[in-house]
Amino acid sequence: MNTCRNLDHPHCTFWVAPGQHVCEGGHGQPAAELPAAIPVESAAASSYELLAAVRNGRPNGGAPQAAVQAGPAGHYATPMRVRPQLHISGFDPRAAGGRQTLKVELRGMPDNVAPQLAVRLSSELIPAGAAQQKFVRCVEGDWRPVFAEFSSRDREHGQYQIHTEVTSQQAGQPARKWECTFVILVPRLDATLTEIHRIFLSTHKNVRVMADDASIARVSGQGGDSMDIDVTARNAGIAHVDLGAPQGKVDLGFTTIAWDEDLIEVDVPHAGPAHPHPSRQACFVNAAPESGAQRHIRLFALDECVFGRMEIVDPEADALLNHYGPDGLDTNGLTRRLSGRHAVIRRGTHGFEIEDVSRYGLLLDGVWPGKHKPVALRLGMRIELSASIKGIVVMEVTGLMPHGVILHRIDEGARAECFVVLAPDTHPGYPLRRMQAAPNAAALPLLFHHDGGFWHLDAVTGKETALSPQAPLDKLSRMAPHTRFAGEPYPESWIIRTSGVAQETLAAGDEMHTA
Secondary structure, X not given: OEEOOOOOOOOOOOEEOOXXXXXXXXXXXXXXXXXXXXXXXXOOOOHHHHHHHHHOOOXXXXXXXXXXXXOOOOOEOEOOOOOOEEXXXXXXXXXXXXXXXXXXXXXXXOOOOOOEEEEEEEOOOOHHHEEEEEEEEXXXXXXXXXXXXEEOOOOOOEEEEEEEEEEEOOOOOOOEEEEEEEEEEEOOOOOOHHHHHHHHHHHHOOEEEEEOOOXXXXXXXXXXXXXXXXXXXXXXXXXXXXXXXXXXXXXXXXXXXXXXXXXXEEOOOOOOOOOOOOOOEEEEXXXXXXXXOOOEEEEEEOOEEEEEEOOOOOOOOOEEEOEEEOOEEEOOHHHHHOOOOOEEEEEEOOEEEEEEOOOOOEXXXXXXXXXXXXXXXXXXXXXXXXXXXXXXXXXXXXXXXXXXXEEEEOOOOOOOEEEEXXXXXXXXXXOXXXXXXXXXXXXXXXXXXXXXXXXXXXXXXXXXXEOOOOOOHHHOOOOOOOEEEEOOOOOOHHXXXXXXXXXXXXXXXXXXXXX
């Protein structure tokens, strides 16, 4: 046997059995040094070569069956993907009544899990009933092992379960959990080594063959999802192993007490408290805005936020826009030159982007991007709706965050409103990184959308506060005085609707009087 030859892991000291493509640590070996296939029927083939032929999918000495993925010259062979496993080693059942230390290694985890995984070991053997530790990913991509210590002193002999839970928790993603349960043997104080091994192997091997006193043991495996075989030959005994063509994992019993346990991923229901006011569109209303502040901060948490013309009845857009002239709000006039669906802002692969879907066009920094051609938003970008008539609605990108974008109007409606478009159900993490903001956006409260509702995040302490009409906003950071939270984006629209009904009623009365 040779030691690991993987150049990416020069300090690896694991052994590589003949015919294997990976070392015991899971590192691929140079493809150029892989031995040639040896037929299983060959009388000169060793047990290592027979096992290698089975693991590489060569039941009849032919070509490998997708066990090793070929790559460019000089690259390492890629081993067959297996489900996540815990490799437990260091267990010595002969130390009855003494201190034990188990080495637990994590193998085969998906690449998209958190860099730190919480592991919880619970058993009657462990002090306080459970132990909390963490698997930490190394620079090379492997996981640093953890060690579980316990004592079998004053314990009744027998088998004890150790239940293991591995949890991955990343910001903005649901938690993932893997579980397994393995068995530890606490033997009698007067148990012999043979009895200990017999009991241990009976719990971890489903086939055990022994050849004693010049007898012959023959094992022939003919398939199956898993074969756990222990073969022992003593006193000139002969053991012949013909594994045939099993489709799953093959374990041979060795003298060391170490084994693998499969980790099963389980569904993790969300255990956090429900948001007191679920919503995907909302608004902050400032009753007395100070210099430079806006009366309304419109909040949207949508996969696609559509900007378009203000319509009281059956609007086509989410963010409804009116033209503001020197005399204030203009509900008709140039407002009618905005499309019902004018522009769409969404979260793309490389950040937030805007797309023109209108009849009248839009200008980005004075240039029309073309219809249905998404353009990535950048800090300071000037957005004009529309392209043919200047000054109907002009906005500027004042804040870019990984989970949202902030738009301020820079036309006559600058004091009226600004817009915060957030990715739905996305936690930004703390502290917030890669945030770009102009001074007017940096003065706004830090917000995000999670668990179906809007949240306030304190940039200094990291405290999260669910936003609702009953939330005490005066105690939150960066929140302007005289501000209330509304569960709809346009709480002032009832005034327009009410005045519209009054005008229609008055007009109907005039017609009746004329008649």
